[in-house]
Structure formats: C-alpha cells, structure tokens
Amino acid sequence: MPDLVPDLAPTPGQTIGPFFHYALPYAGDCQLVDPGAPGSIRLHGHVYDGHGVGLPDALLEIRQADPAGRVPTVEGSLHRDGRFTGWGRCSTDRLGHYWFRTVEPGPTRDGGAPFFAVTVFARGLLNRLFTRIYLPVDDATLAADPLLSGLDDDSRTRLVATREDDGSLRLDLHLQGPQETPFLTYPRHRG
Amino acid sequence: MTTAEKLEGGLDTQQVISKEIAAIQAASPAAEPQPRLDFAPYRSSLLRHPTKDLRQADPEGAELVAPVFGQSDVDPLEADLTIQSGGEPIGERIVVTGRLVDGDGRPVRRQLVEIWHANAAGRYIHLRDQHPAPIDPNFTGTGRCLTDDEGVYSFTTIKPGPYPWHNHRNAWRPAHIHFSLFGTDFTQRMITQMYFPADPLFALDPIYQSITDPRVRERLVATYDHDLSQHDRLLGYRWDIVLTGAHATWTEPEGDDRA
Numbered sequence: 001m002p003d004l005v006p007d008l009a010p011t012p013g014q015t016i017g018p019f020f021h022y023a024l025p026y027a028g029d030c031q032l033v034d035p036g037a038p039g040s041i042r043l044h045g046h047v048y049d050g051h052g053v054g055l056p057d058a059l060l061e062i063r064q065a066d067p068a069g070r071v072p073t074v075e076g077s078l079h080r081d082g083r084f085t086g087w088g089r090c091s092t093d094r095l096g097h098y099w100f101r102t103v104e105p106g107p108t109r110d111g112g113a114p115f116f117a118v119t120v121f122a123r124g125l126l127n128r129l130f131t132r133i134y135l136p137v138d139d140a141t142l143a144a145d146p147l148l149s150g151l152d153d154d155s156r157t158r159l160v161a162t163r164e165d166d167g168s169l170r171l172d173l174h175l176q177g178p179q180e181t182p183f184l185t186y187p188r189h190r191g
Numbered sequence: 192m193t194t195a196e197k198l199e200g201g202l203d204t205q206q207v208i209s210k211e212i213a214a215i216q217a218a219s220p221a222a223e224p225q226p227r228l229d230f231a232p233y234r235s236s237l238l239r240h241p242t243k244d245l246r247q248a249d250p251e252g253a254e255l256v257a258p259v260f261g262q263s264d265v266d267p268l269e270a271d272l273t274i275q276s277g278g279e280p281i282g283e284r285i286v287v288t289g290r291l292v293d294g295d296g297r298p299v300r301r302q303l304v305e306i307w308h309a310n311a312a313g314r315y316i317h318l319r320d321q322h323p324a325p326i327d328p329n330f331t332g333t334g335r336c337l338t339d340d341e342g343v344y345s346f347t348t349i350k351p352g353p354y355p356w357h358n359h360r361n362a363w364r365p366a367h368i369h370f371s372l373f374g375t376d377f378t379q380r381m382i383t384q385m386y387f388p389a390d391p392l393f394a395l396d397p398i399y400q401s402i403t404d405p406r407v408r409e410r411l412v413a414t415y416d417h418d419l420s421q422h423d424r425l426l427g428y429r430w431d432i433v434l435t436g437a438h439a440t441w442t443e444p445e446g447d448d449r450a
Contacts, residue, residue: 008296011410011432012225012402014384015233017369019315023307023333024371050238063253063377071253075261078303087258108252117253119380124235126226126401128381132248147248175239185245186254186378188294188436 013127018057020121021091025059028080030090032064032102039067042168043116043133043161044099047092049124050176054096058122060173061089062100062133065114069106104135104169113137113145115159120173120183130184133171134160147184155182202360205395208232212400219403232397234358250438254377260303260337270336272306272348280330282311282349284425287385287413291342293374294436298342305371306346307333313354313366322354347425353392365392365399372432379434386412387428 016024033040047058064086065071072086090098105114115132134142142148148156158181161169173181211232219227228240248254273280291299309315309332312324316331330349338344351366367384374380386399393399402408410433419427 007410008292008294008433009407009410010224010294010435011381011383012407013381014226014369014401014411015236015398016382017384018319019309019317020307020369022315022317022331023369024305050242053238055239061380063256063258065253069252071256073256073259075259076263077258077260078264081263085258086253105253112252115252117377119377121382122239124233124237124239126228126230126233126236126240126398129241130248130378130380147246151246176242180241180243182243182246183241184248186248186250186435186438188378188438191294191436 015123015126016059016121018123020059021057024089025091026078026089030088030098030100032080032086032088032100033084034082035101037103039103040101041104042099042101042166043170044097044168045170045172046096047098047120047122047173048096048175048177048179050174052174052177054094055092055122055124055175056094056096058092058096058098058120058125059089060092060098060121061087061119062102063087063117064102065105065108067103067106069108069112069114071108111141111144113141113148118173120175122175125175129175130186131173131181132159132184133169135169136160136163151182158182202357204360205362208359208362208397209395212397216400216403222404222407223402224407226401227403230397230401233401236401250376250378255439257302257373257375257377257379260373261301262337265303265335265337267336269334270346272330272332272334272346275331276329278329280310280327280349282327282330282352284347285350285428286345286347286419286421286425287368287428287430288343288345288419289413289429289431291338291344291372291432291434293379293434297437298340299338299374299434300340300342302338302373302375303335303371304338304344305333305335306348306368308348308351308368309354309366311349311352313352324352324354350387350426353390358397363392363395365390365396370432372434374434375437376439378438379436381434383432384411385430388412388415
C-alpha cells in the first residue's frame with residue numbers, strides 16, 4: 001500500500017481554460033433522462049459575465065435527487081443506457097446558453113426546499129463556483145430554507161428558477177454585476 | 192501606464208503583468224489555499240469573477256453525494272493516450288500517476304479522473320487553438336480512468352509542450368495537464384492543472400501565480416520519480432491530489448455559532 005499523502009492541505013484549483021470542449025463534453029451529457037420520459041422538463045438559462053455578455057466557454061454540472069427525493073448512486077452517467085444517475089454536464093453555446101433535460105428533484109428531507117446543486121467552470125474563472133438552483137415551490141417552503149432565509153430578497157430570487165409557459169425551469173447565472181448570482185462555500189472548504 | 196509599456200495590439204508587456212502579480216502577492220496573506228478569483232493579471236478573469244463574498248452553506252441532499260462512475264463508464268484503454276490512433280504520438284512518453292485522497296487522507300476509490308492536454312508541440316486539437324504548431328494525427332490529448340481501491344490513478348501519455356496565448360505580449364503557458372476530479376461528496380468537485388518540475392515559465396504565468404502562496408502553488412507541480420520510469424520505454428512523474436474534506440461524515444464543530 002502506498003504511503004499516505006503526508007500533507008493533507010488541499011490541492012488548489014485552476015481554470016478549466018478554453019480547450020476543454022474535446023475532452024469533457026460527451027454525447028448525452030446534458031440529458032439526464034430520455035426525450036419524452038415521464039416528468040421530463042428542460043432546465044435552462046444563460047451564463048453571463050459582468051457586462052451581461054453570455055459566456056461561450058463555460059461548463060455547468062448539476063447534481064440532484066430524483067422526484068422522490070432520493071439521490072442516485074448508480075454508475076452510468078457517461079453511458080446512461082436509460083439509467084437516471086442524478087448528474088449531468090452542459091457546455092454553454094456561443095450565446096452562453098445552457099440546458100439540461102431532466103426531472104424535478106424532490107425534497108431530500110421533510111419540508112426541505114428542493115434544488116439542483118450546481119458547479120460552474122469557465123475560461124477566465126480561476127476556480128470552480130458552487131451554487132444552487134431551487135425549484136419555484138411555495139413561498140413558505142422557500143422561506144424556511146436555511147440558505148435562502150439568510151439572504152436578502154434580491155439575492156434569494158437569484159437562486160430560484162422561474163417556471164416558463166411550456167413547463168421549463170429557467171435561471172440565468174451572473175458571474176459578476178448587479179445581478180450577481182450568490183455563490184456558495186461549504187464548511188470543509190475551510191479545513 | 193506609459194505608452195512604451197503597451198505594445199502593438201493593445202497587449203501589455205510581461206513586465207507590466209509581472210509587476211501586477213508581485214504587487215498582489217506582496218499584499219496577500221500567507222497560505223491562501225485556493226487561487227484568487229479576482230486576479231487582474233489574468234485578463235480573462237476581469238469580468239468573470241464574483242465580487243461578493245461566497246455565502247456559507249451547510250451541504251444537504253445531493254451536495255452530500257458525488258456522482259458514481261464505474262466500469263460501464265470508462266474503458267481501461269482510455270488511460271493510455273498513446274494508443275488512441277493508428278500510430279505512436281510524437282513526444283517524450285511519460286506516465287503520470289498518484290493518489291487521490293480527501294481532506295482526511297482517505298483514498299477516493301473507484302472515482303472518475305479526466306485529463307486533457309496539448310501535444311508535444313503545444314497544440315490542442317481544438318478549433319479555437321490557432322497556434323501554428325503542428326497537429327499530431329496520432330494524439331487527441333484526452334484521457335479518462337477510474338481510481339483503484341487505494342485511490343491511485345495512472346495515465347500513459349506524452350509530455351505536453353508550452354504554448355503561447357494572448358493574455359499579454361509574448362505570454363506562454365508552462366506545460367500542463369488539465370485534471371477534472373470528483374470526491375465522495377459533490378462539494379469536493381474540482382478542476383485543476385498539473386505542472387512539470389522546474390519550468391522556467393512558472394514565474395511569468397498569471398494563471399499559476401493566481402495562487403499567491405508559493406508553497407500552495409507548488410502543490411500543483413509533479414515530481415520526477417525514477418522508480419516510475421521504465422527501461423527503454425518512458426519517464427515517470429508522481430502527483431498526489433488532496434481534495435477538500437468530505438461532509439458526509441462531518442459533524443459541526445462544537446461551539447460553532449453560525450446561525
């Protein structure tokens with residue numbers, strides 16, 4: 001057995017750079033469910049810079065529970081073969097648009113507000129960013145959420161998707177600027 | 192800034208960039224564990240970094256469970272970047288291997304590692320890469336593997352070359368391999384770059400230098416390991432990776448008064 005890594009300080013991140021497109025995207029990466037699957041929805045939006053220009057070279061990943069609130073731990077995200085793995089990846093298009101075909105996550109605890117966990121990577125972004133995209137459920141559930149309840153109204157609305165006429169969920173992410181998305185850090189990021 | 196410092200095409204000189212790097216680093220506290228997101232010497236970051244502090248969140252639900260990958264996802268041959276086409280790629284054949292552990296030293300077992308890098312001449316197979324260095328028809332520069340039960344990953348490839356970019360005048364990236372990494376919970380997700388020892392471009396590179404503490408950025412540099420080199424075949428590099436801590440077994444420290 002190899003020796004333990006002696007220094008347990010975390011390895012720092014670096015930007016994804018501009019040249020990831022032939023390495024990370026793959027067929028079906030953003031389609032967590034097949035077209036026409038029961039409950040299938042589109043989750044989409046744009047990723048914008050501080051001037052409101054869409055990022056053509058960002059990569060988003062989502063992690064989510066299934067509609068019953070269970071987080072899948074089955075393999076197969078790279079070759080889905082009909083399996084729902086609860087994870088997907090989308091590189092933005094030339095206008096900075098992203099989209100996933102998936103199902104809506106259920107709450108993972110009683111009374112919890114369901115959300116997609118999100119990571120953002122981009123050229124020009126020196127380290128990954130974490131955020132959440134909440135479903136537009138009732139106000140009381142959102143107000144009771146530990147994260148959302150600590151945010152002012154403006155910041156809270158930037159984490160909650162809007163429902164479009166065709167049933168799609170939409171949320172734009174702003175890396176900077178007056179509509180900047182609240183990005184997250186977790187306790188173990190600090191040691 | 193004087194006009195003499197700005198050259199044709201509106202690009203700053205290395206001297207200007209190096210001065211900015213030195214000023215930021217001199218004002219930075221020691222041991223910042225991650226790169227600065229707001230790091231102007233990397234010009235592409237100017238409009239792409241958040242200006243507000245990150246919000247503290249206690250992870251729950253899907254954040255506590257990393258995606259799972261397995262043998263149905265990855266062919267073992269994808270770990271050898273020298274056999275993906277009909278012939279041998281041009282360059283110095285190397286093996287890069289190391290151990291992926293979490294912040295508590297536990298191996299991250301059977302998890303996906305993805306890499307990509309330039310060819311030996313410093314050229315990516317990417318439409319946006321217009322650097323007029325030759326494309327190698329026998330090299331795509333992408334690989335995947337799963338870590339083993341001890342958290343060990345291993346790739347066989349060729350050593351990438353440095354390449355120019357347009358951050359500033361005469362800007363060159365040190366040779367590097369991009370690594371995409373997962374842990375056991377989603378909060379450990381990261382992408383980074385591995386570098387090669389003693390690269391003369393380190394001091395000049397705003398991406399590497401965005402990690403302001405030298406001891407922290409040196410964690411991105413592999414070591415040459417002669418025990419990994421193979422007679423008549425290849426040279427060996429070792430690079431161990433430590434993720435942030437997993438939360439699934441984490442309990443809030445006593446006396447923690449966060450609301």
